[in-house]
Amino acid sequence: MNLILIDPNDYQTSGAIRITDPRRLRHLHEVHRASIGDCLSVGIQGGNMGTAILTRLDDQAAHFELQALEQAPPAPLPVHLVLALPRPRMLARTLEHVTALGVKQLTLLNTQRVEKSYWQSPELREEKIRQHLILGLEQARDTQLPEITLAKGFRPFVEDRLPELLAQRNGLVAHPGMPQACPRGVSESTLLLVGPEGGFIPWEVEQLLQAGCAGIHMGPRILRVETAVTALLARLF
Amino acid sequence: MNLILIDPNDYQTSGAIRITDPRRLRHLHEVHRASIGDCLSVGIQGGNMGTAILTRLDDQAAHFELQALEQAPPAPLPVHLVLALPRPRMLARTLEHVTALGVKQLTLLNTQRVEKSYWQSPELREEKIRQHLILGLEQARDTQLPEITLAKGFRPFVEDRLPELLAQRNGLVAHPGMPQACPRGVSESTLLLVGPEGGFIPWEVEQLLQAGCAGIHMGPRILRVETAVTALLARLF
Numbered sequence: 001m002n003l004i005l006i007d008p009n010d011y012q013t014s015g016a017i018r019i020t021d022p023r024r025l026r027h028l029h030e031v032h033r034a035s036i037g038d039c040l041s042v043g044i045q046g047g048n049m050g051t052a053i054l055t056r057l058d059d060q061a062a063h064f065e066l067q068a069l070e071q072a073p074p075a076p077l078p079v080h081l082v083l084a085l086p087r088p089r090m091l092a093r094t095l096e097h098v099t100a101l102g103v104k105q106l107t108l109l110n111t112q113r114v115e116k117s118y119w120q121s122p123e124l125r126e127e128k129i130r131q132h133l134i135l136g137l138e139q140a141r142d143t144q145l146p147e148i149t150l151a152k153g154f155r156p157f158v159e160d161r162l163p164e165l166l167a168q169r170n171g172l173v174a175h176p177g178m179p180q181a182c183p184r185g186v187s188e189s190t191l192l193l194v195g196p197e198g199g200f201i202p203w204e205v206e207q208l209l210q211a212g213c214a215g216i217h218m219g220p221r222i223l224r225v226e227t228a229v230t231a232l233l234a235r236l237f
Numbered sequence: 238m239n240l241i242l243i244d245p246n247d248y249q250t251s252g253a254i255r256i257t258d259p260r261r262l263r264h265l266h267e268v269h270r271a272s273i274g275d276c277l278s279v280g281i282q283g284g285n286m287g288t289a290i291l292t293r294l295d296d297q298a299a300h301f302e303l304q305a306l307e308q309a310p311p312a313p314l315p316v317h318l319v320l321a322l323p324r325p326r327m328l329a330r331t332l333e334h335v336t337a338l339g340v341k342q343l344t345l346l347n348t349q350r351v352e353k354s355y356w357q358s359p360e361l362r363e364e365k366i367r368q369h370l371i372l373g374l375e376q377a378r379d380t381q382l383p384e385i386t387l388a389k390g391f392r393p394f395v396e397d398r399l400p401e402l403l404a405q406r407n408g409l410v411a412h413p414g415m416p417q418a419c420p421r422g423v424s425e426s427t428l429l430l431v432g433p434e435g436g437f438i439p440w441e442v443e444q445l446l447q448a449g450c451a452g453i454h455m456g457p458r459i460l461r462v463e464t465a466v467t468a469l470l471a472r473l474f
Contacts, residue, residue: 232471
């Protein structure tokens with residue numbers, strides 16, 4: 001928790017903050033070893049970042065007084081990431097990685113090689129997803145929550161949503177064996193599509209290329225989804 | 238397991254391979270759903286890659302006949318990675334990530350903010366480390382095991398080993414707030430140093446800069462060690 005992210009529920013009156021959830025309280029006690037008068041990094045969810053003074057701390061609550069909030073959150077990555085739904089544990093970690101890296105639009109997509117059971121996972125509940133996004137923001141010192149969209153059909157996604165997404169973005173399909181190496185240091189708006197463990201099937205790649213995406217690769221090594229996504233984002237932007 | 242990595246112990250007589258360990262047998266049965274006559278990707282540990290035909294499979298053993306072994310393993314990254322020893326679970330995952338990405342020299346370093354207990358973790362046993370390296374190679378389709386060195390003292394590392402490591406390499410210290418952005422698309426031999434959660438302490442950064450390393454950053458976001466290492470390697474090389 002490199003940043004205490006202030007939720008609208010944490011506001012008491014103007015300028016006073018009260019945190020009562022066990023996770024953040026434990027972190028303040030055990031990791032920060034915070035004491036009265038400490039000046040800690042805070043950010044308003046969806047807003048600016050700055051500092052706050054700890055005015056009271058016990059087992060039930062931490063009270064803060066907000067100081068200057070003049071720092072804007074770091075710039076988002078210019079990317080809409082479309083990721084074939086990973087298995088639940090990898091989804092959890094990947095949500096934290098991509099949030100920390102600055103992704104603000106993420107679509108989780110069904111493809112042939114996504115196991116159907118993954119769509120029933122408790123990790124996909126709104127509250128669980130939100131927990132991982134918050135952890136990613138607290139890690140990276142950011143305040144802007146990503147938007148997550150579920151696309152449970154590949155064909156409807158390609159036919160109904162992809163044209164509009166590509167209208168203002170460069171589309172890139174990351175897939176082993178594609179002809180072009182992943183570009184570096186891109187600043188244009190990008191739609192990045194990443195397949196599941198085992199990859200997109202050839203028909204899916206074909207559909208995405210026909211829709212106007214370019215195929216890119218990361219070299220001969222086959223990477224796990226969470227490694228691949230981090231590596232692609234770090235190389236691209 | 239995108240590659241069946243053949244250990245010297247797996248050799249029967251010239252050209253015949255017998256695998257008996259439960260992990261790989263289970264994978265052949267449950268993930269590959271392999272059957273007699275299947276042609277699978279194999280690699281000789283430390284050697285070439287190619288294919289082998291499955292000639293017998295039961296609950297105790299899988300027998301293969303090697304075919305052509307004409308493909309060289311993918312090129313290693315031109316990097317010696319020096320990583321402050323992460324906490325055990327992150328170490329395990331990071332070993333797999335960096336092996337999959339092609340790191341062949343890794344030094345695990347003690348620094349001020351490495352908890353002493355990490356050096357007693359069972360994850361540091363040779364056999365445990367080796368398991369994670371093998372998983373990384375099987376994932377990425379590679380055959381060359383990384384060399385792992387433990388450096389349990391920061392000062393002896395800086396005084397006794399660093400000058401020699403820097404004699405033939407560009408040294409880069411990744412640390413938030415350093416003046417230079419992480420370079421892209423580097424092909425020179427590089428020594429990359431990455432701190433622990435919480436970072437190097439200022440004195441440590443100073444020592445590394447004085448030894449001739451350049452300080453680099455990955456932007457304003459604070460990344461977890463496993464995310465940072467993957468992102469650094471993907472951006473640098």
